[in-house]
Amino acid sequence: AAGVIQSPRHLIKEKRETATLKCYPIPRHDTVYWYQQGPGQDPQFLISFYEKMQSDKGSIPDRFSAQQFSDYHSELNMSSLELGDSALYFCASRDGQNTEAFFGQGTRLTVV
Amino acid sequence: AQSVTQLDSHVSVSEGTPVLLRCNYSSSYSPSLFWYVQHPNKGLQLLLKYTSAATLVKGINGFEAEFKKSETSFHLTKPSAHMSDAAEYFCVVTLFWGGGGNKLTFGTGTQLKVEL
Numbered sequence: 262a263a264g265v266i267q268s269p270r271h272l273i274k275e276k277r278e279t280a281t282l283k284c285y286p287i288p289r290h291d292t293v294y295w296y297q298q299g300p301g302q303d304p305q306f307l308i309s310f311y312e313k314m315q316s317d318k319g320s321i322p323d324r325f326s327a328q329q330f331s332d333y334h335s336e337l338n339m340s341s342l343e344l345g346d347s348a349l350y351f352c353a354s355r356d357g358q359n360t361e362a363f364f365g366q367g368t369r370l371t372v373v
Numbered sequence: 374a375q376s377v378t379q380l381d382s383h384v385s386v387s388e389g390t391p392v393l394l395r396c397n398y399s400s401s402y403s404p405s406l407f408w409y410v411q412h413p414n415k416g417l418q419l420l421l422k423y424t425s426a427a428t429l430v431k432g433i434n435g436f437e438a439e440f441k442k443s444e445t446s447f448h449l450t451k452p453s454a455h456m457s458d459a460a461e462y463f464c465v466v467t468l469f470w471g472g473g474g475n476k477l478t479f480g481t482g483t484q485l486k487v488e489l
Contacts, residue, residue: 294477303463303481304417317476351417353477360405360424360467362477364417 263287265354265365273371274342282337282368286354292316293335294362295327296351304351310335342372375400377466379480387488392436392451394483396464399445406447407465407477408438417463423447434458459487 266285274280286293292311296304297320306319310329321327324342329335339346349369353362380395398404408420421432428440434457438449447464464480 296479303479306476306478309476319476353417361407361419361422362467363419364409366416 265352265363267350267352267365267368269368270366271369271371273373275373276342276344278342278372280339280342280370282339282350282352282370284335284337284352284354284365286333286335286352287356287363290354290356290363291333292355292362293329293333294351294353294355295321295335295337296353298349298351298367299345300348302348307337339370344372346370347372375404375466375478377464377478377480379462379464379483381483382481383484383486385486385488386454388456389453392449392454392458392485394449394462394464394485396438396447396449396480397445398447398464398466400466404466406438406440407467408432408436408447408449409463409465410460411463411482412460420449420462454485454487456487456489459485461485 268283294309295307298304307321308327309317313329325339327337349367351367353364355362376399378397406423409417411417420436421430423430423440431437436451461482461484463482465477467477
């Protein structure tokens with residue numbers, strides 16, 4: 262069965278650079294979540310989308326933005342990267358008719 | 374508002390002995406509850422879910438959890454631990470409005486160690 266696809270799996274950026282993380286949800290899933298998991302930390306909610314509209318917002322810095330496109334894939338754009346942005350970024354998708362969320366493998370971002 | 378408290382940050386058991394990972398939740402409405410497992414450098418895998426049906430939920434790999442509304446708990450158990458169970462476990466709560474969009478709230482995780 263198709264799963265949530267995230268790309269890239271690994272990314273190394275320098276401070277002050279920009280990064281774009283992509284998430285491809287399971288087909289027919291209309292809800293996408295983004296989470297940030299720092300080393301030894303629990304996942305922190307960043308932002309979510311339902312039917313291409315932002316539906317909820319968590320602790321997402323102003324330097325980050327995200328959107329969900331017409332094909333339901335989502336992109337997380339991160340600018341002016343800081344060392345503290347180094348983390349594992351998870352995307353999850355859910356069918357609005359179902360409560361279960363499926364997670365991607367994550368993108369490990371390292372800022373040097 | 375919703376929140377999750379995982380009462381133990383680390384649990385250590387011997388192989389073949391029972392596992393108990395504790396989770397308490399707080400929610401203004403009837404929640405949906407999940408347990409996810411994360412192996413080192415891996416993604417999050419769903420173990421089981423409670424969605425207002427049977428209060429005793431069976432999941433993968435022999436895990437089960439019981440939803441107790443009076444105690445606002447959703448503890449995860451397994452009769453006999455296996456070495457491969459060593460991982461981090463997250464209790465997650467969400468509210469289901471039927472239209473998607475509500476965030477998943479994670480507990481702080483419990484690191485399970487299984488010893489020979």
